[in-house]
Amino acid sequence: MGRPKITVVGAGNVGGTVAQRLAEKNAYDVVLVDIVPGIPQGKALDITQAGPVCGYSTRVVGTNGYDETAGSSIAVITSGIPRKPGMSRDELLATNAKIVKTVVRELVSRSPNIILILVTNPLDAMVHVARQVSGLPKSRVLGMAGVLDTARLRSFVAEELNVPGTEVQAMVLGGHGDTMVPLVRQTTVTGKPITDRLAPDRLAALIKRTQDGGAEIVGLLKTGSAFYAPSASAVDMVEAIMNDQKRVVPCAMLCEGEYGLKDVIVGVPVTLGRSGGESIVEYDLTAEERTALQASADAVRDLCAVVDRLLTA
Numbered sequence: 224m225g226r227p228k229i230t231v232v233g234a235g236n237v238g239g240t241v242a243q244r245l246a247e248k249n250a251y252d253v254v255l256v257d258i259v260p261g262i263p264q265g266k267a268l269d270i271t272q273a274g275p276v277c278g279y280s281t282r283v284v285g286t287n288g289y290d291e292t293a294g295s296s297i298a299v300i301t302s303g304i305p306r307k308p309g310m311s312r313d314e315l316l317a318t319n320a321k322i323v324k325t326v327v328r329e330l331v332s333r334s335p336n337i338i339l340i341l342v343t344n345p346l347d348a349m350v351h352v353a354r355q356v357s358g359l360p361k362s363r364v365l366g367m368a369g370v371l372d373t374a375r376l377r378s379f380v381a382e383e384l385n386v387p388g389t390e391v392q393a394m395v396l397g398g399h400g401d402t403m404v405p406l407v408r409q410t411t412v413t414g415k416p417i418t419d420r421l422a423p424d425r426l427a428a429l430i431k432r433t434q435d436g437g438a439e440i441v442g443l444l445k446t447g448s449a450f451y452a453p454s455a456s457a458v459d460m461v462e463a464i465m466n467d468q469k470r471v472v473p474c475a476m477l478c479e480g481e482y483g484l485k486d487v488i489v490g491v492p493v494t495l496g497r498s499g500g501e502s503i504v505e506y507d508l509t510a511e512e513r514t515a516l517q518a519s520a521d522a523v524r525d526l527c528a529v530v531d532r533l534l535t536a
């Protein structure tokens with residue numbers, strides 16, 4: 224039996240880097256798809272040629288079609304436009320919804336057992352589009368944002384306290400936008416509560432920087448948005464699923480009553496295993512966190528109503 228196949232759609236900054244990181248795992252066949260002729264083929268060839276140097280023999284195929292994606296275990300969907308300085312992620316809605324709709328149709332028709340990991344923004348609404356179009360169960364349509372937002376908070380805390388980022392644990396829930404909800408009680412440094420190490424005003428400043436973390440990088444890069452940490456975060460989800468790790472990871476997934484949220488896709492702690500998002504884990508939230516999560520879910524719901532109208536028009 225060959226290696227499991229992972230497809231990456233969109234061979235731009237995030238997708239190209241996801242393909243590279245996956246190839247370096249030396250555990251999958253990788254298919255990289257893009258609409259621009261030459262780009263996925265060129266990047267696939269380049270990644271393949273790094274193999275002898277880096278010690279992997281991953282088969283990486285670049286294509287402008289979908290036949291090569293048949294039988295994929297997972298697709299990481301990064302196709303779509305990124306925002307420019309001064310824009311919100313929500314402004315990408317109309318363009319990216321159309322792209323995600325077509326891409327999901329192509330993927331699911333060739334890989335009926337596929338698990339979709341959405342990366343394209345606005346993230347939570349794109350997971351909604353993918354669910355509507357694919358009809359796949361909620362466990363197989365997930366969004367990557369919580370791992371990234373959490374990694375940002377962990378790295379800001381690590382820098383502030385001069386400790387390794389790996390010693391900082393955290394959990395950021397909610398939609399991938401200004402309303403994201405960092406859980407202070409889940410934030411620890413070398414196993415101790417963050418509140419023992421940081422004054423409230425400093426912690427509040429780091430949380431604000433996390434909420435604005437994507438925009439900070441968009442402002443610095445001028446063209447395009449972050450891709451090193453986003454690609455690492457998407458590959459972390461792929462690994463948790465493919466290795467059946469049963470690890471609790473913040474992901475965008477449909478809530479059906481968990482946290483009091485009904486029929487809305489938002490970032491929540493999800494156990495990732497071989498069947499995808501296997502369950503939503505309910506932490507004990509403070510009243511303030513619960514209210515913030517509800518507000519975040521309301522913002523996502525409003526955006527999903529807009530995208531539903533756009534796609535049926």
Ligand SMILES: NC(=O)c1ccc[n+]([C@@H]2O[C@H](COP(=O)([O-])OP(=O)(O)OC[C@H]3O[C@@H](n4cnc5c(N)ncnc54)[C@H](O)[C@@H]3O)[C@@H](O)[C@H]2O)c1
Nearest residue numbers: 233234235236237257258302303304305342343344367453
């Ligand atoms: N969820 C997150 O945390 C997160 C993080 C980073 C980026 N993003 C989002 O990911 C998306 C991609 O970002 P990027 O930096 O890689 O952008 P990019 O412009 O570098 O790459 C996007 C690629 O998608 C391709 N594409 C467009 N339409 C397509 C289609 N119909 N089929 C196949 N490919 C198509 C483009 O040709 C391009 O190569 C953006 O929407 C961005 O906002 C989300």
Ligand SMILES: O=C(O)C[C@H](O)C(=O)O
Nearest residue numbers: 306312344437438448449
């Ligand atoms: O900020 C963006 O537009 C890209 C991504 O969502 C991020 O958080 O880096």
